Amino acid sequence: MTNTTLQILTDLAWERRRAWAKEDPEQRVLWEEYQTLLKGFMEEHRGNRRLRGEVLRLLDLHDAMEDSAQERFFQMGLQMGLELGAVEVFRDTAGDSP
Numbered sequence: 001m002t003n004t005t006l007q008i009l010t011d012l013a014w015e016r017r018r019a020w021a022k023e024d025p026e027q028r029v030l031w032e033e034y035q036t037l038l039k040g041f042m043e044e045h046r047g048n049r050r051l052r053g054e055v056l057r058l059l060d061l062h063d064a065m066e067d068s069a070q071e072r073f074f075q076m077g078l079q080m081g082l083e084l085g086a087v088e089v090f091r092d093t094a095g096d097s098p
Contacts (some may be wrong), residue, residue, distance in 0.1 A: 009078050010071065 021027045045051050 005082065006075060008073055013074060013078075014071075027030055 021031075041055070042052060
């Protein structure tokens with residue numbers, strides 16, 4: 001049950017993160033700069049397919065490692081939140097009163 005809940009929360013958070021990245025003006029500027037630089041690199045090295053392929057593989061690998069690390073940290077945070085939510089900090093004292 002906890003793994004299912006954790007997966008649902010993780011999926012929801014990643015979807016929200018993607019939506020935020022599309023809406024956030026700062027993220028849009030960074031994405032546009034990335035696209036401009038990538039396009040310039042690809043045009044400059046148009047004749048060197050091997051180099052272009054290697055660079056794209058490096059970028060893909062870097063992104064995959066970054067996503068994996070972020071997901072692990074996020075899941076640890078969710079797990080801690082779920083576990084802390086299960087701890088009874090305040091007891092229901094309503095039944096203890098006369």
